[in-house]
Amino acid sequence: MAMKVLIVEDEMMAQKNLIRTLTQNFPDMEIVGTTGSVNSTLNWLKTPGNHADVIFMDVELSDGACFEIFGQHDIKAKVIMTTAYDSYAIKAFEAGSVDYLLKPVDLSALKRAVARCRMSGGQIDMEALMKAFGNNPAPKKEYRERMLIRFNDRIVPVLTENIAYIYSEEKTNWMVTFDNNRYII
Numbered sequence: 001m002a003m004k005v006l007i008v009e010d011e012m013m014a015q016k017n018l019i020r021t022l023t024q025n026f027p028d029m030e031i032v033g034t035t036g037s038v039n040s041t042l043n044w045l046k047t048p049g050n051h052a053d054v055i056f057m058d059v060e061l062s063d064g065a066c067f068e069i070f071g072q073h074d075i076k077a078k079v080i081m082t083t084a085y086d087s088y089a090i091k092a093f094e095a096g097s098v099d100y101l102l103k104p105v106d107l108s109a110l111k112r113a114v115a116r117c118r119m120s121g122g123q124i125d126m127e128a129l130m131k132a133f134g135n136n137p138a139p140k141k142e143y144r145e146r147m148l149i150r151f152n153d154r155i156v157p158v159l160t161e162n163i164a165y166i167y168s169e170e171k172t173n174w175m176v177t178f179d180n181n182r183y184i185i
Helices: 013-026 038-046 067-072 084-094 107-120 126-132
Strands: 003-008 029-035 055-056 080-085 099-102 146-151 153-158 163-169 172-177 182-184
Touching: 003 038, 013 029, 013 107, 029 038, 038 067, 055 084, 080 084, 080 107, 084 099, 099 107, 146 182
Parallel strands: 003 029, 003 055, 055 080, 080 099
Antiparallel strands: 146 153, 163 172, 172 182
């Protein structure tokens, strides 16, 4: 059975490219509609008889952001965001998007997104999405192990684990260690 696809894209060239890519690579997908604005998408979704299994949706449309659609209509279809902006990713996943593709859409990323639609059964695997979205773990933060403090005519190393607190007094910054040594920093 063919998956019915709605394409929500206000840029005609991007819309045609997506249609061509889907048609050439996914013969079991049927394009059942195209829209280019929040209003035209809402009208399409509310029209009796219109149904889509998957919606490829641009974020910034001709009359507003696609997130307005989610606020005005309960979308049952799986949504794949296609946009030139990476700044909307978290909001897209919060809205229930299955995947988030940056334009120009890479064929391997598109295949991954379609595969997610086929196997998700309507459920979003956030762990898999976040893993795919950023395969690199967060970099480990590195902190100083010691501070070098000028004390009279010499430099004294102070291990950060020995610092009790730092404070300011009369425009001077002080560091106090657990053994009650005070140093100007």
